[in-house]
Amino acid sequence: MKVRIRRFDGQKEWWQDYEVDAKPSDTVLDVLNRIREKQDHTLAFRQSCQMGSCGSCGMVINGLPALACQTRIGELKTESIRLEPLYNYKVIKDLVVDLNDFVNKHRSVKPWMIRKNPEELEEAPTEFKVTPEQNLTFVQFDYCIMCGICLAACPTVAIDPLFLGPQALGQAYRYIADPRDEGFEERIDILDDSHGVWRCHFAGACSYVCPKGVDPAKAIQYLKKDILKYRLLHKKRASTKPAELVQKAPPPNAPKPPPFDFKVEGGV
Amino acid sequence: MRKDIGMETLDYDVAIVGTGLAGLRTAIEVLRRDKGKLGLRVAVISKIYLMRSHSVSAEGGTSAVLYPEEGDSFELMAWDTIKGSDFLADQDAVWRFVHIATQEIRLIERWGVPWNRREDGRIEQRWFGGLSFPRATYAQDKTGFFEMRALYDTLLKYDNWDRFDENFVTSIVIENNEFKGFTAIDLKTGNFRYFRAKAGVIATGGAGQLYRITSMAASSTGDGYGLAYNAGLPLKDMEFVQFHPTGLVPRGILITEAARGEGAYLVNKDGERFMQKYAPSKMELAPRDIVSRAIMKEIMEGRGVYDEKSGLYHVWLDMRHLGKDRIEQRLPFIREIGLKYLGIDIVDQPLPIRPTVHYNMGGIHVDIDGKVLSSSGMPVKGLWAAGEAACVSIHGSNRLGSNGTNECLVYGYIVGNDVYNYIEKERPSLPSPSQNLLLAEEDRIFGKLLGKESGGEDVYQIKDELKDTMEKYVHVYRTGSEIEKAVTKIRELKERYKNIRLSDRSRIFNYNLEHALELGFMLDLAEVIAQGALLRTESRGAHARLDYPNRDDANWLKHTIALKGPDGPSFSYIPVKITMWKPVARVY
Numbered sequence: 001m002k003v004r005i006r007r008f009d010g011q012k013e014w015w016q017d018y019e020v021d022a023k024p025s026d027t028v029l030d031v032l033n034r035i036r037e038k039q040d041h042t043l044a045f046r047q048s049c050q051m052g053s054c055g056s057c058g059m060v061i062n063g064l065p066a067l068a069c070q071t072r073i074g075e076l077k078t079e080s081i082r083l084e085p086l087y088n089y090k091v092i093k094d095l096v097v098d099l100n101d102f103v104n105k106h107r108s109v110k111p112w113m114i115r116k117n118p119e120e121l122e123e124a125p126t127e128f129k130v131t132p133e134q135n136l137t138f139v140q141f142d143y144c145i146m147c148g149i150c151l152a153a154c155p156t157v158a159i160d161p162l163f164l165g166p167q168a169l170g171q172a173y174r175y176i177a178d179p180r181d182e183g184f185e186e187r188i189d190i191l192d193d194s195h196g197v198w199r200c201h202f203a204g205a206c207s208y209v210c211p212k213g214v215d216p217a218k219a220i221q222y223l224k225k226d227i228l229k230y231r232l233l234h235k236k237r238a239s240t241k242p243a244e245l246v247q248k249a250p251p252p253n254a255p256k257p258p259p260f261d262f263k264v265e266g267g268v
Numbered sequence: 269m270r271k272d273i274g275m276e277t278l279d280y281d282v283a284i285v286g287t288g289l290a291g292l293r294t295a296i297e298v299l300r301r302d303k304g305k306l307g308l309r310v311a312v313i314s315k316i317y318l319m320r321s322h323s324v325s326a327e328g329g330t331s332a333v334l335y336p337e338e339g340d341s342f343e344l345m346a347w348d349t350i351k352g353s354d355f356l357a358d359q360d361a362v363w364r365f366v367h368i369a370t371q372e373i374r375l376i377e378r379w380g381v382p383w384n385r386r387e388d389g390r391i392e393q394r395w396f397g398g399l400s401f402p403r404a405t406y407a408q409d410k411t412g413f414f415e416m417r418a419l420y421d422t423l424l425k426y427d428n429w430d431r432f433d434e435n436f437v438t439s440i441v442i443e444n445n446e447f448k449g450f451t452a453i454d455l456k457t458g459n460f461r462y463f464r465a466k467a468g469v470i471a472t473g474g475a476g477q478l479y480r481i482t483s484m485a486a487s488s489t490g491d492g493y494g495l496a497y498n499a500g501l502p503l504k505d506m507e508f509v510q511f512h513p514t515g516l517v518p519r520g521i522l523i524t525e526a527a528r529g530e531g532a533y534l535v536n537k538d539g540e541r542f543m544q545k546y547a548p549s550k551m552e553l554a555p556r557d558i559v560s561r562a563i564m565k566e567i568m569e570g571r572g573v574y575d576e577k578s579g580l581y582h583v584w585l586d587m588r589h590l591g592k593d594r595i596e597q598r599l600p601f602i603r604e605i606g607l608k609y610l611g612i613d614i615v616d617q618p619l620p621i622r623p624t625v626h627y628n629m630g631g632i633h634v635d636i637d638g639k640v641l642s643s644s645g646m647p648v649k650g651l652w653a654a655g656e657a658a659c660v661s662i663h664g665s666n667r668l669g670s671n672g673t674n675e676c677l678v679y680g681y682i683v684g685n686d687v688y689n690y691i692e693k694e695r696p697s698l699p700s701p702s703q704n705l706l707l708a709e710e711d712r713i714f715g716k717l718l719g720k721e722s723g724g725e726d727v728y729q730i731k732d733e734l735k736d737t738m739e740k741y742v743h744v745y746r747t748g749s750e751i752e753k754a755v756t757k758i759r760e761l762k763e764r765y766k767n768i769r770l771s772d773r774s775r776i777f778n779y780n781l782e783h784a785l786e787l788g789f790m791l792d793l794a795e796v797i798a799q800g801a802l803l804r805t806e807s808r809g810a811h812a813r814l815d816y817p818n819r820d821d822a823n824w825l826k827h828t829i830a831l832k833g834p835d836g837p838s839f840s841y842i843p844v845k846i847t848m849w850k851p852v853a854r855v856y
Contacts, residue, residue: 124371129388129390135384
């Protein structure tokens with residue numbers, strides 16, 4: 001099988017072809033390891049858990065951002081494979097991209113449990129009571145493995161480097177939706193911003209490519225709803241952004257558009 | 269000696285290597301104890317990215333006594349742990365551990381873990397192997413992942429720490445039995461770094477990559493063990509390698525014990541639930557060492573199923589009778605794994621499984637507070653270890669399922685506090701090691717290894733042969749003559765390792781260099797494991813000798829201590845701390 005990899009050594013960029021034996025049950029990560037161990041020790045890519053839990057091996061496989069360890073050769077249904085580093089990130093070497101900006105955006109939305117009385121987070125003689133139904137309101141958004149794949153698919157991230165992006169926004173919602181969290185007011189001004197939730201125009205690409213079913217696009221629409229509701233109730237509008245942007249935001253119950261159409265060009 | 273590289277020195281109060289549950293929990297504990305009082309600065313160092321550590325793959329549960337009014341107790345959990353350990357656990361440490369586990373479960377609940385709940389909103393628990401009470405607290409079958417999320421997110425709220433993702437630690441700097449920092453390569457730039465710190469914590473996890481079939485991550489190469497061993501520190505009980513009974517064929521991906529906790533059957537090729545022959549009262553929920561031995565026995569005696577694609581023999585794990593609803597609520601990830609890797613839906617079909625290397629009971633020799641002990645038995649000033657990297661010993665010769673993640677949390681808490689107390693009381697100043705030590709380490713990596721022009725041995729070829737050797741000769745069942753073959757082969761590989769030559773000479777993300785350094789650790793460890801296994805002429809827990817099938821308390825109720833010598837490891841033994849229960853026959 002032919003594998004074409006987009007390479008970069010810090011200065012120059014090129015496409016390199018490898019010929020590898022691969023079974024349909026092999027994963028793309030198996031193939032990469034085979035290339036690195038048997039053919040070319042200089043090839044750089046990240047990996048760790050090899051079972052879709054750690055988020056290390058996100059890359060663009062035949063035009064679609066995905067985890068290499070969870071993509072089997074057989075399901076690609078192509079004669080050859082084309083691998084690229086995740087889109088919308090600065091490339092450091094070969095398939096390794098710079099995640100600093102991604103990590104910082106995530107941290108900026110205060111993705112941790114906030115209580116009005118912070119002492120409640122320091123000692124826990126009993127647990128907070130959460131019913132199984134309440135668990136369902138946020139647990140899906142807690143599946144995020146921070147692979148960064150959603151940002152590689154997001155058309156808005158591609159044009160607005162300041163956009164918080166689906167991962168960070170989804171994680172803000174993970175806590176806001178959690179019945180134990182009381183931090184909505186602390187986070188609202190970060191989210192209610194022209195580079196925050198309102199920048200999302202609901203392409204849905206993030207949810208389409210998410211390997212863990214987090215559905216960040218849904219989380220962002222819920223955030224828009226919560227923010228609008230809060231602003232209406234409190235008759236307060238964030239001063240930092242143009243008012244018409246709020247009015248242009250799609251209603252929370254807008255129908256979901258079809259998934260972003262990724263064109264897989266015929267072979268490599 | 270090359271001088272053109274230049275070394276960057278980074279000063280911290282505390283430097284933590286490894287960012288799984290134990291490392292993150294330690295970092296949080298130091299910062300939350302401090303709250304700015306001493307203004308301690310913490311360096312959190314990982315060879316991969318934070319949140320990529322292998323703790324995210326822990327699946328089934330975390331044991332703790334939550335509701336004693338319903339019949340559980342600290343005594344019962346301690347007894348289960350000690351009996352599970354085949355009586356090689358230090359009982360004083362187990363007693364302390366079971367008490368702190370309760371608080372940790374509730375604390376991380378408040379930090380966000382979405383534990384599965386009862387209808388009344390309290391935390392739900394379930395059965396696990398070797399337990400006398402269903403005390404495995406769980407969040408679906410992604411328990412470790414959700415715990416990591418909660419710890420990582422909580423750590424993000426503190427300011428007084430810096431993250432060093434993708435920094436590979438190459439050595440522990442110790443002089444006069446005093447910790448003086450870590451040397452590391454910044455993989456992003458290839459620069460050499462010296463983390464100068466008053467206190468160091470090693471929380472680097474296990475070494476599953478010594479084997480061909482393992483549930484452990486590619487990053488679990490036992491670096492912490494290697495670092496300690498190379499620094500002249502003792503390793504304890506390394507011959508006890510846990511094989512998890514249910515690794516998915518062919519890769520060995522973990523299929524959680526919770527599957528059996530929820531009622532899954534183990535079935536051989538004749539459709540027989542064979543565990544009734546080996547553990548009639550506990551059946552599939554016997555401890556891991558016993559179930560792994562049973563599966564291998566079934567395969568050795570011809571009742572395994574042959575898988576043509578992989579050439580491996582296996583048995584079946586059958587969950588069909590659990591029903592779709594229960595599977596979706598409690599084992600969704602196992603279903604996802606079956607579908608993604610084999611195209612098998614566990615609702616309709618059984619999974620092919622066989623034992624897979626899962627955990628190292630042994631580790632860096634530490635005391636009950638997690639302080640790293642030197643060869644003299646005295647603590648090294650300023651150095652701790654926690655989690656799988658350390659051996660207290662809580663788990664003796666066999667860890668119970670659901671006792672791994674809680675050890676990380678409990679020892680993160682204990683070590684974090686102990687580190688804080690040390691700095692608060694002793695007010696140590698930043699160490700000043702001899703420059704020659706640091707320059708020699710820099711030269712070892714960038715001069716002697718990266719710059720080496722001679723030699724024709726290949727890192728990956730040696731690693732392949734090492735994995736095959738361990739898989740073949742130091743597996744669930746061992747015999748003296750087979751282990752000897754492993755020892756001979758490992759020594760040959762160590763000789764060949766001296767002649768390796770790197771084909772990647774670049775500085776940025778040179779994985780070839782990182783893998784070569786890891787392989788150095790792995791070869792040393794393999795030698796310690798194999799030789800320790802050869803010397804221990806008994807069967808106890810995860811160490812099962814066909815030529816010595818019985819436990820031998822008269823001669824072997826003791827911990828193995830391995831030290832690096834000029835020609836391989838030297839061994840000595842220390843007593844097990846028995847404070848509550850004398851060893852008895854272990855029947856399930």
